[in-house]
Amino acid sequence: MLLEYAAIAAFIFVTILVGFIAIILGMLFGPKKSTDVKAMPYESGMNPIGPGTRRMPVRFYLIAVLFILFDIETVFLLPWAIVFRKLGVFGLVEMAVFIAILLVGYIYAWKKGALEWD
Amino acid sequence: MTQSDLITILPLLALVVWACALLLVDLFIPKGRKGWTALLAAAGLALTMGLTLAQAGREASGFGGMLRLDGFSTFLNVLFLGSGLLGVAVAYGYLKRMDLERGEFYSLLLFSITGMMLMAQAADLIVIFLALELLSIPLYVLAAFARPRADSEEAGLKYFLLGAFSTGFVVYGITLVFGATGTTSLAKIVEVLAAGSLGTGSLLLTIGAALILVGFSFKVAAVPFHMWTPDVYQGAPTPVTAFMSVGAKAAGFAALMRIFVMAFPSLSADLTPVLWALAALTMFIGNIIAISQTNIKRMLAYSSIAHAGYILMALVAYGNPAVAADSVASALFYLVAYAVTSFGAWSVVMSLEKPDAKGLEINDFAGLGRRNPLLAAAMTIFMLSFTGMPPTLGLVGKFFLFRTAIEGGFIGLAIIGVLTSLISAYYYLRVVVTMYMREGEPQAEGEYWLTFTTVVTALATVVLQFLPAALFALAAGAVLK
Amino acid sequence: MTAEQILFLLTGALILGSALMVVATRKLLHAALWLVAALFGVAILYAILQASFLAVVQVVVYIGAIAILFIFAVMLTRREMRDQGQQTRTNWWIAALLGLLILAGLVFLILAVPGADRLPAALPEGLDTVRALGNALVSPEAYVLPFEVASVLLLAALVGAVYIASVGKKD
Numbered sequence: 001m002l003l004e005y006a007a008i009a010a011f012i013f014v015t016i017l018v019g020f021i022a023i024i025l026g027m028l029f030g031p032k033k034s035t036d037v038k039a040m041p042y043e044s045g046m047n048p049i050g051p052g053t054r055r056m057p058v059r060f061y062l063i064a065v066l067f068i069l070f071d072i073e074t075v076f077l078l079p080w081a082i083v084f085r086k087l088g089v090f091g092l093v094e095m096a097v098f099i100a101i102l103l104v105g106y107i108y109a110w111k112k113g114a115l116e117w118d
Numbered sequence: 119m120t121q122s123d124l125i126t127i128l129p130l131l132a133l134v135v136w137a138c139a140l141l142l143v144d145l146f147i148p149k150g151r152k153g154w155t156a157l158l159a160a161a162g163l164a165l166t167m168g169l170t171l172a173q174a175g176r177e178a179s180g181f182g183g184m185l186r187l188d189g190f191s192t193f194l195n196v197l198f199l200g201s202g203l204l205g206v207a208v209a210y211g212y213l214k215r216m217d218l219e220r221g222e223f224y225s226l227l228l229f230s231i232t233g234m235m236l237m238a239q240a241a242d243l244i245v246i247f248l249a250l251e252l253l254s255i256p257l258y259v260l261a262a263f264a265r266p267r268a269d270s271e272e273a274g275l276k277y278f279l280l281g282a283f284s285t286g287f288v289v290y291g292i293t294l295v296f297g298a299t300g301t302t303s304l305a306k307i308v309e310v311l312a313a314g315s316l317g318t319g320s321l322l323l324t325i326g327a328a329l330i331l332v333g334f335s336f337k338v339a340a341v342p343f344h345m346w347t348p349d350v351y352q353g354a355p356t357p358v359t360a361f362m363s364v365g366a367k368a369a370g371f372a373a374l375m376r377i378f379v380m381a382f383p384s385l386s387a388d389l390t391p392v393l394w395a396l397a398a399l400t401m402f403i404g405n406i407i408a409i410s411q412t413n414i415k416r417m418l419a420y421s422s423i424a425h426a427g428y429i430l431m432a433l434v435a436y437g438n439p440a441v442a443a444d445s446v447a448s449a450l451f452y453l454v455a456y457a458v459t460s461f462g463a464w465s466v467v468m469s470l471e472k473p474d475a476k477g478l479e480i481n482d483f484a485g486l487g488r489r490n491p492l493l494a495a496a497m498t499i500f501m502l503s504f505t506g507m508p509p510t511l512g513l514v515g516k517f518f519l520f521r522t523a524i525e526g527g528f529i530g531l532a533i534i535g536v537l538t539s540l541i542s543a544y545y546y547l548r549v550v551v552t553m554y555m556r557e558g559e560p561q562a563e564g565e566y567w568l569t570f571t572t573v574v575t576a577l578a579t580v581v582l583q584f585l586p587a588a589l590f591a592l593a594a595g596a597v598l599k
Numbered sequence: 600m601t602a603e604q605i606l607f608l609l610t611g612a613l614i615l616g617s618a619l620m621v622v623a624t625r626k627l628l629h630a631a632l633w634l635v636a637a638l639f640g641v642a643i644l645y646a647i648l649q650a651s652f653l654a655v656v657q658v659v660v661y662i663g664a665i666a667i668l669f670i671f672a673v674m675l676t677r678r679e680m681r682d683q684g685q686q687t688r689t690n691w692w693i694a695a696l697l698g699l700l701i702l703a704g705l706v707f708l709i710l711a712v713p714g715a716d717r718l719p720a721a722l723p724e725g726l727d728t729v730r731a732l733g734n735a736l737v738s739p740e741a742y743v744l745p746f747e748v749a750s751v752l753l754l755a756a757l758v759g760a761v762y763i764a765s766v767g768k769k770d
Contacts, residue, residue, distance in 0.1 A: 005646055056674045058764050064671045065760040068664040069753050075656050076746065079733035087737055094737045094747070101750040104138045105757040111145045114761045123739060134751055141758065182740040222762045229755040236748065248748045252755060259759035274763075297712065321711055 062114055073102055126180030126187045129169040129195065130235055136162035137228035144221030152219045156210040159224035160203055163231070167199040183305050184242040193450055193596035194238035194372050197457060201364040202231045204461045204571055209357035211565035212468050218264055218355060226256035227361065234369040241380070243292045243302040246373055250288060250337070253369050254281050257362055261354040269475060273353025280346040284336030287329050294326030304381040311384050324388050330377060331392065337370035338426045341400040348411075351419035356471055359415065360464030363422045364457040371429055371453060375446055379436050386437020393434045394531060400427030401538040409545045414467055414480050417545060418460075421504055424542060425456050431535055432519050435526025443597045444525060448518035450593040451586075455503065455515035458582070462575030463500040466493055469562045469572065477560070480549055484558030493562050494553045496576040501546040503579045506539050511579045514586040603718070607647055614640035625686070627676075631669045638662050649722050652729045 041048055080087075080095055109115060140162060144155045170192055178187040205227060213219045233253025240246045258281060262274020296302055298319040299310040310316065316323065332343065339347040351359045382389070404424030411417035432449040435441040470477045470486075487494040503512030516539065523532040582589060617637035621630045638661045645654035709715050722728070735741040 004651075056671065058675060060671045061668070061675055062760065062764040064664070064668040065764070066757065068660070068668060069757050069760075071660055071664045072753060073750075075660060076736065076749070079652065079729045080736060081733075082727075083730050083733035087734075091737045094743060097747060098750045101134075101138060101747075101754050102757075104141055105754040108141055108145065108758060109761050112761050112765060114765055120739070127744075138754070141754075181744040184744050220762075222758055225758060226755065226762075229751070229758075232751065244742075244745050245748070248745055248752060252748065252752050255752065255759055256755050259762055262763060265763065319712055322708060325708060 059117060066109060066114065069102070069105070073099070120180070122178050123180035123185075125173070125176065126178045126185045126239070129166050129173065130232060130239070132169055133162060133166045133228060133232050133235065136165065137225055137232060140221075140228060141225040144225065147221060149219070152213070152221055153210060155221040155224050156206050159228060160206045162228060163199050163202045163206065166235075167196065167203070170195045170199065179241070183303055184245050185236075185239050186241045187239060189596035190372075190376070190446070190450075191235075191239040193592065194368060194453075195235045197368055197454060198231050198234040198238070198365055201361060201368075201457055201461065202227060204465075204575070205357055205361035205365075207567040207571045208360060208461075208465050208468055209355075211563070211568050212355070212357050212471075215563065215565070216264065216355065216473055220263075223260065223263060226260055230254075230256040230260070230361075230365065234365055234372075237369045238372045238376075240373075240376065241304045243295065243304070243377075246377065247285075247289060247292060249369075250285060250333075250373065253366065254285065254337075257281075257358070257366060260358040261350055261362070263358060264355045267474075269353035270355065271353075273350045276346050277350045277354075280336060284333045284343070286333075287336070288333030291326045291329030291331075291333060294322050294329065296326075298323035298326060304377065307381045311381075323382075324385055327378070327382050327385050327389060328392065331374070331389065331396075334370045334374050335396060338367050338374070338429075339423045340396050340426045340430060341403045341423065344400070344404070344423045344426075347423055348416045348419040351422065352413060352415045356415070356464060356468045359419075360461055360468075363418070363460050363464070367422070367426060368453050368457065371433075371449060374433065375436075375449065378433070379442055379446055383437050383439070383442065390434055390437055393430060393436075394528065397427050397430035397434055398531060398534050400424065400430060401535055402427075405538045405542045405545075408542065411545070412479055412481070414478050414483070414549070417480065417549075418463060418467070421542070421546075422460065424538065425452075425460075425504075427538075428452065428516065428519055428535060429456070431528075431531055432522045434528055434531060435522060438526050441522060441526040443594065444518075444522045446597050447590060447594040448515075448522045450596055451518050451590055452515040454589065454593070455511040455579075455582075458575050458578045459500050459503040459510070459512055462496060462572060462579060463504070465568055465571040465575065466497045466500065469493055469565075469568055470560055471563075472561075480552055481556075482558070482560055483549060483552050484556035484560070485553075486558070486560050486562070487554035489558075489560055490562045493572065496572045497553060498550050499576050499579050501549050505543045505546045507543070509580060509583060511583045511586075514583045518586075518590065601718075603647060606643070610640050610643045610647070613637075614644075623686070627673045628670065631666060631673055634669065635662050635666045638666065648719070650728060652732060 076098065077095070080091065084091060140155065140158055143158065144152075147154050173187060174192050175189075176187060177189075179185070180187070206224065209223060209227075213223060230253050233249050233251070233256070236249035237246065237253060240249050258274055258278040261277045262271050264270035265274070292302065295307065298316060299307050301307060301310065311323075336343040336346075351363065354362065378385075378389070401424055404420050404422075404427055408417050408420035408424065411420060429449050429452050432445045432452065435445045467478070470482060476482075483497070486497070499510060502508075503510035506512045506516035516535070520532045520535055523529075523535065614637050617633045617640065620633040621637065624630050624633060638657065641661075642654045642657040645651075645657055736746045737743050
């Protein structure tokens with residue numbers, strides 16, 4: 001039964017392999033002359049000011065949290081959708097309740113401006 | 119869905135719907151008029167209370183035995199809803215005064231109470247886990263509600279990290295119990311245990327039960343799982359602390375009683391010594407450390423730890439079938455006594471609290487007896503009740519606890535309880551002495567609902583002791599079968 | 600040894616090695632990436648146990664969402680992206696000893712369970728686990744209550760997250 005996953009395993013293996021090959025070929029054949037200009041983030045752009053790592057706005061975090069919540073909603077939706085026809089009206093009502101409760105949260109987040117970026 | 123399902127879940131359903139509606143309605147209530155949100159939240163709690171009381175005496179089971187409606191759940195649900203109502207009453211003026219007035223407070227409070235009610239009704243380990251999360255997550259946020267004030271943020275973060283950690287213990291315990299018995303339903307666990315086919319799996323079960331005990335010991339703040347309590351109680355906004363010290367503790371004990379009395383009486387030979395040690399340590403350490411506190415919130419936090427120990431004392435005897443009923447009844451009785459007293463004491467603290475966590479030293483109570491005799495008298499009653507002295511409900515509650523311990527044959531534990539109560543008199547009475555014997559000019563807040571709460575809880579602490587039989591009969595009727 | 604057992608051992612090594620790197624590496628971002636590797640190993644474990652849906656959920660939710668949240672959280676902090684100080688405390692050996700004790704206890708516990716040394720029986724041919732899960736989620740006799748409570752829990756968490764992260768923006 002694990003053979004069903006063979007394609008996924010092969011896919012992952014090939015991806016890693018290609019990555020390694022690219023790096024190793026570069027190491028083998030690339031010229032190794034390092035200059036200050038080359039080490040800059042933008043070789044032909046502005047000179048960088050300050051450190052490269054900065055604090056990101058907290059908004060990213062909020063978006064990520066919202067994403068997790070709705071991601072989990074999707075996870076619940078999938079098995080339900082597969083047996084949806086067999087469940088009939090009762091199943092529909094239950095999923096409607098589930099989504100309605102999360103919809104309340106969505107409206108709340110929207111009204112509070114959690115989805116805006118300013 | 120059958121009728122039995124519906125009856126079992128009705129009060130919960132009402133509260134959930136109300137909480138969701140409140141969340142939406144609050145979006146349209148302009149800032150500065152959040153009194154409406156508070157009023158609506160109280161109305162929802164009152165409605166749910168009405169539904170719960172209307173169902174009193176009824177027994178039902180729903181959702182394939184996952185949810186139960188019985189005397190136990192009704193008793194506790196009334197306690198949760200009552201503390202929710204008191205929480206709204208004290209929070210309204212406090213939030214306004216401290217410039218924290220936000221509608222989310224009330225929605226989160228309702229969600230947390232939903233979790234507590236679910237906890238009291240749950241008869242399946244999965245539901246117990248979900249209830250634990252549902253009651254805890256809003257409390258983590260509420261503890262940090264005064265952000266960006268640093269101590270409130272610290273309280274929220276600390277409570278969150280340690281709370282998540284303790285939930286991990288509970289989940290690990292649940293998996294081990296499931297691994298041993300093959301089911302999460304408490305009723306079916308009993309069947310499996312009765313069949314006696316567990317063999318070596320019983321070790322797994324015992325360790326699972328012990329891990330669940332550890333997780334809930336965090337929630338009820340029993341030593342040695344109490345480290346978070348003082349910091350969280352001190353940093354959280356005081357109405358949240360008051361609600362947390364009553365609601366979260368009662369919910370933790372609800373789960374412990376439901377799981378241990380219902381499913382694990384057969385493990386009592388292994389668990390009773392553990393419970394004994396937990397109770398003794400909690401009473402001892404909570405009371406000893408409370409002595410050295412100068413901040414009233416920290417002192418009450420240690421007092422809250424100590425009281426968890428007294429309630430645990432009743433549970434030590436849970437495995438003895440002759441005493442199990444008394445053990446649950448006296449724990450429930452004491453939870454009520456503690457809830458009333460604790461809410462009262464916190465409401466007095468709130469009356470004296472000034473912005474930026476000022477006015478919270480015990481010394482700030484100096485002169486209250488002359489300045490505001492009513493408030494000082496109320497505080498005296500609460501301190502006497504905490505100590506377990508007449509004429510208060512605390513005395514009756516402690517009497518029942520000690521009686522249960524002695525009936526169960528744990529005389530040593532009862533003696534520790536009496537001794538630590540004597541120790542506790544020192545720091546409780548110090549507050550009284552400070553109020554009446556020392557000079558000071560405290561400015562007390564005369565906000566209507568806050569005073570109302572203080573007066574009601576003070577009256578309840580005194581009056582309820584005259585009808586202990588009636589209250590104890592209610593608690594005894596709430597015993598798990 | 601069957602192919603499954605070999606795969607299990609390799610996966611176990613992957614999970615443990617990555618988990619060790621999570622706590623041993625000095626760079627926070629690398630720790631988050633090692634965590635992704637460990638979480639992926641858990642997904643393989645689910646696949647070995649024939650819980651294909653859970654394996655996918657593990658990848659989608661834990662790697663796709665939670666690990667991303669970790670990385671965001673790392674980037675939200677100030678510039679201290681690497682740990683400069685000493686990585687061990689003076690009494691680290693007490694913790695190591697305790698860890699070993701717990702490990703020994705767990706091994707003993709697991710060996711005490713009847714059937715722990717045998718391979719689990721394969722699922723019956725033709726059993727669709729996703730279908731069974733879908734049915735269980737909405738059946739009143741099974742898990743409909745936890746299912747609906749989960750949505751209330753998610754709602755409470757959402758309100759909390761929005762409140763904590765966006766104070767001071769709008770009213």
